[in-house]
Amino acid sequence: MEAATASTTSSQSRQRKLKRKRAAALASDPQLDRLNSLPWNPSFPRNNDEDDNNNENDPFAMLATGSNELEGGFLSLEEIDEADYGFSIPEPQINEKKNQKKKHKLDENVIEEKKKKEEEEGDDGVGGGGGGGSGEVEVKKEKKNDKKKKKKKKKTKKDKKKEEEKEEEAVTENQNVEKPDTGLDTDVKDDDDDVGEEDFDETEFYAWNELRLHPLLMKAIYKLGFKEPTPIQKACIPAAAHQGKDVVGAAETGSGKTLAFGLPILQRILEEREKATKMEEERGEEPEKYAPTGILRALIVAPTRELAIQVTDHLKAVAKYINVRVTPIVGGILAEKQERLLKSRPEIVVGTPGRLWELMSSGEKHLVELHSLSFFVLDEADRMVQNGHFKELQSIIDMLPMPNISAEDNSQHAQNCVTVSSYQRKKRQTLVFSATVALSADFRKKLKRGLVKQKQSFTEELNSIETLSERAGMRSNAAIIDLTNPSILAAKLEESFIECREEDKDAYLYYILTVHGQGRTIVFCTSIAALRHISSILRILGIDVWTLHAQMQQRARLKAMDRFRESENGILVATDVAARGLDIPGVRTVVHYQLPHSAEVYVHRSGRTARASAEGCSIALVSPKETAKFASLLKSFSKDNFQRFPLQNSYMPEVLKRLSLARQIDKITRKDSQVKAEKNWFDRNANSVELVTENDDSEEEQVNKHKQMKASSKQLKTLQQELKMLISRPLQSKTFSHRYLAGAGVTPVMQEQLLQLAKQKLNDRPGSGVGKKGKLVVIGQDCVEALQALRNAGEEVRMDVKDFAGKRRNIENRKRKRKEEKKRLRDQRRKQKKKLKQDKD
Numbered sequence: 001m002e003a004a005t006a007s008t009t010s011s012q013s014r015q016r017k018l019k020r021k022r023a024a025a026l027a028s029d030p031q032l033d034r035l036n037s038l039p040w041n042p043s044f045p046r047n048n049d050e051d052d053n054n055n056e057n058d059p060f061a062m063l064a065t066g067s068n069e070l071e072g073g074f075l076s077l078e079e080i081d082e083a084d085y086g087f088s089i090p091e092p093q094i095n096e097k098k099n100q101k102k103k104h105k106l107d108e109n110v111i112e113e114k115k116k117k118e119e120e121e122g123d124d125g126v127g128g129g130g131g132g133g134s135g136e137v138e139v140k141k142e143k144k145n146d147k148k149k150k151k152k153k154k155k156t157k158k159d160k161k162k163e164e165e166k167e168e169e170a171v172t173e174n175q176n177v178e179k180p181d182t183g184l185d186t187d188v189k190d191d192d193d194d195v196g197e198e199d200f201d202e203t204e205f206y207a208w209n210e211l212r213l214h215p216l217l218m219k220a221i222y223k224l225g226f227k228e229p230t231p232i233q234k235a236c237i238p239a240a241a242h243q244g245k246d247v248v249g250a251a252e253t254g255s256g257k258t259l260a261f262g263l264p265i266l267q268r269i270l271e272e273r274e275k276a277t278k279m280e281e282e283r284g285e286e287p288e289k290y291a292p293t294g295i296l297r298a299l300i301v302a303p304t305r306e307l308a309i310q311v312t313d314h315l316k317a318v319a320k321y322i323n324v325r326v327t328p329i330v331g332g333i334l335a336e337k338q339e340r341l342l343k344s345r346p347e348i349v350v351g352t353p354g355r356l357w358e359l360m361s362s363g364e365k366h367l368v369e370l371h372s373l374s375f376f377v378l379d380e381a382d383r384m385v386q387n388g389h390f391k392e393l394q395s396i397i398d399m400l401p402m403p404n405i406s407a408e409d410n411s412q413h414a415q416n417c418v419t420v421s422s423y424q425r426k427k428r429q430t431l432v433f434s435a436t437v438a439l440s441a442d443f444r445k446k447l448k449r450g451l452v453k454q455k456q457s458f459t460e461e462l463n464s465i466e467t468l469s470e471r472a473g474m475r476s477n478a479a480i481i482d483l484t485n486p487s488i489l490a491a492k493l494e495e496s497f498i499e500c501r502e503e504d505k506d507a508y509l510y511y512i513l514t515v516h517g518q519g520r521t522i523v524f525c526t527s528i529a530a531l532r533h534i535s536s537i538l539r540i541l542g543i544d545v546w547t548l549h550a551q552m553q554q555r556a557r558l559k560a561m562d563r564f565r566e567s568e569n570g571i572l573v574a575t576d577v578a579a580r581g582l583d584i585p586g587v588r589t590v591v592h593y594q595l596p597h598s599a600e601v602y603v604h605r606s607g608r609t610a611r612a613s614a615e616g617c618s619i620a621l622v623s624p625k626e627t628a629k630f631a632s633l634l635k636s637f638s639k640d641n642f643q644r645f646p647l648q649n650s651y652m653p654e655v656l657k658r659l660s661l662a663r664q665i666d667k668i669t670r671k672d673s674q675v676k677a678e679k680n681w682f683d684r685n686a687n688s689v690e691l692v693t694e695n696d697d698s699e700e701e702q703v704n705k706h707k708q709m710k711a712s713s714k715q716l717k718t719l720q721q722e723l724k725m726l727i728s729r730p731l732q733s734k735t736f737s738h739r740y741l742a743g744a745g746v747t748p749v750m751q752e753q754l755l756q757l758a759k760q761k762l763n764d765r766p767g768s769g770v771g772k773k774g775k776l777v778v779i780g781q782d783c784v785e786a787l788q789a790l791r792n793a794g795e796e797v798r799m800d801v802k803d804f805a806g807k808r809r810n811i812e813n814r815k816r817k818r819k820e821e822k823k824r825l826r827d828q829r830r831k832q833k834k835k836l837k838q839d840k841d
């Protein structure tokens with residue numbers, strides 16, 4: 001009994017000790033100190049904030065108006081350095097400088113040699129003139145000569161090695177000079193060029209061996225760290241690079257199609273050069289005769305500027321160790337500048353149809369000398385045959401030399417032009433690629449069977465691709481490689497949707513970004529108006545977003561892309577101009593704020609995530625009006641079910657509160673800026689016709705206007721203060737407790753913003769809110785990324801696609817019934833009126 005009591009007391013004292021220890025640890029925990037210091041701590045005085053009136057220190061003032069820095073027209077042309085985007089002409093001076101240095105060194109060597117010779121001769125002279133016997137002199141001479149010979153031998157070996165190194169350096173430097181730093185390129189850095197093969201474990205890359213690529217291409221692949229070819233690369237490279245076939249390639253988004261057509265082009269150019277060197281050795285002829293440089297060998301056409309630049313970068317990364325120049329030719333940049341770029345005579349040109357045709361039709365020399373073109377590539381082929389590009393593309397294709405004419409005939413047509421020699425001239429290869437080229441079931445069947453000639457049997461879409469390909473010289477034995485799965489969508493993509501009213505889309509988007517906004521997110525809109533609306537609202541809500549749409553200046557577009565790429569948790573609000581091809585690592589979520597017009601665009605939009613071997617998720621916001629569209633979208637993907645995105649509705653009241661304030665602020669600021677813009681416009685026009693403007697308003701009207709302005713600015717300030725207070729703490733659920741502040745959904749972006757606000761306030765009031773007893777703050781405890789939330793939700797939220805179709809039918813039926821009912825009532829009233837009239841008569 002005593003023993004039991006003793007053990008109880010000892011265990012109690014141990015527990016007390018433990019408790020004391022824990023309390024001490026808590027008191028000294030810097031993490032908790034930091035958390036307690038944050039401004040959403042209830043002990044923190046929220047009102048009477050002196051700084052609220054100080055716009056300079058007020059981050060919200062900036063947020064409320066939105067930086068809008070990158071919206072179309074907001075950046076002046078001078079603000080961006082063109083060299084950043086690869087549009088500067090390669091500086092020949094660099095090579096010249098190098099040559100000059102080389103020459104200088106050579107001159108120095110020559111002078112040194114001369115000096116040595118003179119010295120030696122002098123020595124000899126001295127030796128010959130006096131001192132020592134002649135035999136001794138001869139022995140000395142012989143020894144000296146031996147030493148010299150040895151030295152020379154050593155030197156020549158060294159020189160050879162040095163020359164080899166220099167040659168390689170020159171190639172790399174040449175590449176570096178032309179390499180645009182768009183930020184779109186791979187992470188190959190020029191300054192680590194010295195990393196030799198010894199840094200790679202080549203055995204890890206053995207999967208590439210069967211593709212028999214040139215060692216210099218393989219060196220670049222090692223450097224990129226691509227351990228094995230992707231399936232589309234495995235299938236296309238042998239056909240295009242070794243069998244010289246035309247290829248129609250279809251594979252999911254992010255599956256490496258760019259290199260599937262890029263590597264065969266580079267491989268063929270390299271092979272031809274090597275053959276030329278052999279010919280030189282065998283026949284002693286100039287290699288330039290067989291493998292002339294500075295001739296357009298490959299023309300790659302892509303639908304958007306960003307994509308063309310990205311493809312250029314990608315090809316440059318694999319052409320790092322070979323002297324093949326790749327240049328982007330895209331709209332939005334001065335045509336004269338691009339003409340100057342073309343004067344460096346790149347072997348590969350990647351362009352958008354509009355600018356390419358503009359330069360070709362104006363007779364740009366490098367682009368019209370097409371007789372030696374070995375590759376014609378259509379990237380995103382199905383987009384290229386749609387309206388908007390079709391005409392220009394057709395014109396470009398019509399400019400290509402007739403494929404059926406022999407190469408000799410073609411070269412006759414191209415008099416005065418340098419051409420590749422006849423033995424190298426295989427037929428021009430046509431490569432056609434897209435993720436959605438096989439989306440139409442009809443096309444898929446045709447692809448499986450191979451391209452058929454009877455055009456009548458094709459759908460309109462196929463007909464167009466086929467027509468273009470045929471016109472471009474595609475041969476009937478083209479390799480048809482369709483690796484897309486039945487749903488066409490990327491394998492590692494998880495899809496979901498939220499059914500909501502049109503006016504609630506902003507709230508759901510804000511919810512997704514705040515609660516699940518880790519990693520990069522792209523929000524797609526169909527219209528620029530919607531993009532402007534949502535980006536403005538999000539900025540007011542304190543979320544930094546970048547925008548991208550076709551009405552922006554090209555430089556602003558590229559800069560927005562760069563910024564988005566740089567920001568680990570960046571948010572890009574874009575139209576479908578960003579839907580195709582863009583390869584930005586770390587995009588975890590794609591939100592379809594508005595549904596796209598076609599299944600193809602949906603696939604490409606969603607394909608901005610889950611690229612290469614990464615995972616990702618897409619969330620479609622579907623309003624009742626879009627239900628029918630959504631149902632037919634799902635039908636195109638042969639999907640049986642679709643997952644609802646899980647929502648915690650307890651957060652929605654707070655979301656709606658914030659949103660309501662943001663909308664009011666947006667409305668007032670828009671109205672103000674509209675009034676200002678109208679006034680500016682009026683003043684400018686009046687000035688231009690030298691009109692003196694007078695204020696026609698009466699004194700009373702002017703006073704009223706002034707009062708209204710004052711009231712509106714006061715209201716704006718109040719709203720901003722209120723919103724500032726709300727967004728300076730995590731999103732609170734309805735069951736929120738101030739004591740255990742369980743904040744949900746603080747994205748890293750917001751967390752950073754909140755910390756800044758906290759620091760700012762702590763500076764103003766040192767000590768306030770820090771270390772208050774019992775104020776435990778938990779930041780973002782529910783904050784999981786969208787994909788994880790989707791997975792956590794499990795299977796039960798899946799929705800049968802048939803349900804959607806049923807729902808759509810129900811809506812349509814209800815609509816039809818309502819219409820019929822209205823018509824019936826109208827007819828009834830008309831009849832009654834008629835009867836009344838007849839009765840009266």
Ligand SMILES: Nc1ncnc2c1ncn2[C@@H]1O[C@H](COP(=O)(O)OP(=O)(O)OP(=O)(O)O)[C@@H](O)[C@H]1O
Nearest residue numbers: 226228229230253254255256257258435581583612
């Ligand atoms: N063999 C490889 N191994 C690993 N990554 C690769 C390989 N080849 C290409 N990649 C990378 O995969 C990503 C996607 O490649 P790419 O942009 O060519 O895809 P895509 O199929 O053209 O996509 P989309 O259909 O969207 O245009 C790029 O970041 C690229 O660097």
